[in-house]
Amino acid sequence: MKHLIAERKMTTEKAEQILNSWKGHAENGNSYNFIQLLLKRNEYIYMNSKGVLKVDINKIKDGELDVI
Secondary structure (H helix, E strand, C coil): CHHHHHCCCCCHHHHHHHHHHHHHHHHHCCCHHHHHHHHHHCCCEEECCCCCEEECHHHEECCEECCC
């Protein structure tokens, strides 16, 4: 997903829609630790105060993430 965003083949809005759809399924499976691991390993993804997963486009540049 990060490469699609960096290459402008996917919008951040679409990425957030996909992430939050996945999060909804994961929450039904009581996957709190897995969601936290996703956030820790992908610093361009964060959770806002309402619990919605968001993409920080500022952490994606030149087709690569600032932090792997």
